[in-house]
Amino acid sequence: MRRFAALPLLLLGLLVTAGAGRAAPAPEAPASALPESLRTAAASLRDEAVRGTRAFEIVRSLTVEVGPRPAGSPADRRAVAWGVRTMRELGFANVRAEAVQVPHWEPGAAAGEITAPWPQPMVLLPLGGSAGTPEGGIEAGVVEFSSLDELEKADPAKVRGQIVFLNKRMERARDGSGYGATVPGRGRGAAVAGKLGAVALLLRSVGTDHNRTPHTGAMRYEEGGPRIPAAALSNPDADLLEAQLASGQPVRFHLSLGSRRLPDEESANVIGEIPGREKPEEIVLLGCHLDSWFPGTGAVDDGAGCAIMMEAARRIGALPQKPRRTIRVVLYANEELGLSGARAYAQVHAAELPQHVLAGESDFGSGRVWRVSSRVAPEALPLVDQIAALLAPLGVAERGGNDAEGGADLIPMAPARVPVISLGQDGIEYFDWHHTANDTLDKIDPKDMDQNVAAWAAVAFAAAEMPGDFGRAPEGEGRE
Numbered sequence: 001m002r003r004f005a006a007l008p009l010l011l012l013g014l015l016v017t018a019g020a021g022r023a024a025p026a027p028e029a030p031a032s033a034l035p036e037s038l039r040t041a042a043a044s045l046r047d048e049a050v051r052g053t054r055a056f057e058i059v060r061s062l063t064v065e066v067g068p069r070p071a072g073s074p075a076d077r078r079a080v081a082w083g084v085r086t087m088r089e090l091g092f093a094n095v096r097a098e099a100v101q102v103p104h105w106e107p108g109a110a111a112g113e114i115t116a117p118w119p120q121p122m123v124l125l126p127l128g129g130s131a132g133t134p135e136g137g138i139e140a141g142v143v144e145f146s147s148l149d150e151l152e153k154a155d156p157a158k159v160r161g162q163i164v165f166l167n168k169r170m171e172r173a174r175d176g177s178g179y180g181a182t183v184p185g186r187g188r189g190a191a192v193a194g195k196l197g198a199v200a201l202l203l204r205s206v207g208t209d210h211n212r213t214p215h216t217g218a219m220r221y222e223e224g225g226p227r228i229p230a231a232a233l234s235n236p237d238a239d240l241l242e243a244q245l246a247s248g249q250p251v252r253f254h255l256s257l258g259s260r261r262l263p264d265e266e267s268a269n270v271i272g273e274i275p276g277r278e279k280p281e282e283i284v285l286l287g288c289h290l291d292s293w294f295p296g297t298g299a300v301d302d303g304a305g306c307a308i309m310m311e312a313a314r315r316i317g318a319l320p321q322k323p324r325r326t327i328r329v330v331l332y333a334n335e336e337l338g339l340s341g342a343r344a345y346a347q348v349h350a351a352e353l354p355q356h357v358l359a360g361e362s363d364f365g366s367g368r369v370w371r372v373s374s375r376v377a378p379e380a381l382p383l384v385d386q387i388a389a390l391l392a393p394l395g396v397a398e399r400g401g402n403d404a405e406g407g408a409d410l411i412p413m414a415p416a417r418v419p420v421i422s423l424g425q426d427g428i429e430y431f432d433w434h435h436t437a438n439d440t441l442d443k444i445d446p447k448d449m450d451q452n453v454a455a456w457a458a459v460a461f462a463a464a465e466m467p468g469d470f471g472r473a474p475e476g477e478g479r480e
C-alpha cells in the first residue's frame, strides 16, 4: 500500500479495504514534500549541532575506557557494558543488549624476516581469521603476484611450497574507492594461494600510508580448503620485499604467527531508542559497529560512527517534542569478522523490517560529510533531494545515486528492501589508519564529528517526523 499515487482509484479503494483488517498499521505513501515547519526544526537541530556536540566525548570515553575490542574478546564484553551504560546515561529508552554469537579469534604473536638474499626483520600483522604457523614458524621462498587475478591464473608448479607475496597497492581517494579494488586480495588471497599449494600468504597492506604500521582485516578460507597462514606487511616493508625480489636473486622468508581460532563467544547488539510519539512501531535505524580490530583503539573504526549516531539521536530525543516515529540506534556486534550482529538483527527483527522506514550507518571514520546518496523507492527521490538541501549549509554539495549500500551492517536488511540514506564522508586519510595501531583518538577532529552529527540529526529527524515515507528500496544490495 505504498504507491497510492500510481494506482487507479478503484484499485486504491480495494487496497484500503483489504488493509483495514491488518494488525500493524500500513506504511504511509511516499510524501512529495517536507513541510516548512519540519524543515525549520531540522535546520535548527543542524545549526545547534555545528556549534558543538558530545560526540567527541563519547568516542573518547570508548577509546579510553575500553580500547581495542575484537569480537569475542573480554574487551568486547566490556564494550557491550559500556554501550548499555552510555546509552542509559544519554537518556535513551528501551536500552538493551541483544545476545549474538560471535567468532573468537586471537591474533597471537607475529614475527617475520627476510632470510635471503639480504636478511632483514619485517613488520607484519596476521590477517583476521588466519591460522597460525607451526611452532618455530615456516621458512620458504617467495613468489610475487601483482594482483589476485594474476594469482588465480598462476601455474601451481610456480607456487607449490612457496610463500605467495600479493603486492597490489591501494590508491588514495576521497570516496575510499581504492579499498574495493584491493580488499578482495585480503579476503580471498590465502584461499586462492593455498589451493595452488602455497604454504603462506604475505599481503601488501590494504592501506594508503607510508608508515610501518601493517593493516589487518578479515580474510576467509574456503569450506574444506587449505588453511594457510596469512599476514599483512606494512607498505614500507612490502616495498623492501619488492626491492629484494627485483634483484632477481631467490628471496626466502621466515614467518611465525601465533594466531588461533577459539570457541565462539557471546556478544551483543546494543540498542537504544527515542520512542516515536505517533507511530512508535515505525523505525528510523541509525547504525554503527561496536567491535574493532586489535592493534588500535578503534577510534575511527568505528568508535567515531557510534559516537556520531548516538549523539545525533540523543539531540533529537532532547527536543521538547519527540518525533512521530521511533529512532533506534544499533551498535552492531562483530562487523569486522563476518557481520554477526547485522545478520542476527535482520533475523530477530525480521517481522519488524517492513516497518523500518529508513536505515543509515556511520562506518567511515570522522571525516566530513560531502555527499548524500540513497536507496529508496524512485518516487521518493524528491524527498531525498529536499533532505540533501537541508545539508547544503554543512558543505554537503554532492548528490550520489540511488544505489547506496549504506554500510556493511545494513546489507542483511536489503532483502527486506529497507530504504537507505548514505552520507558519504571524506575518506582521503581514512585508509592511512584503518585497521592499524594508528587508529587512535588523536586522528579525530571534534569539529568534523559535529558536522557529521548535524547531518545525521537532520536526516533522522526529517525521516522520523515527515508525513509519508520513502516507500521500499529497489531490489538488490546496492553499492557504496
Ligand SMILES: [Zn+2]
Residues within 6 Å of the ligand: 289, 301, 302, 335, 363, 364
Ligand atoms: Zn568499520
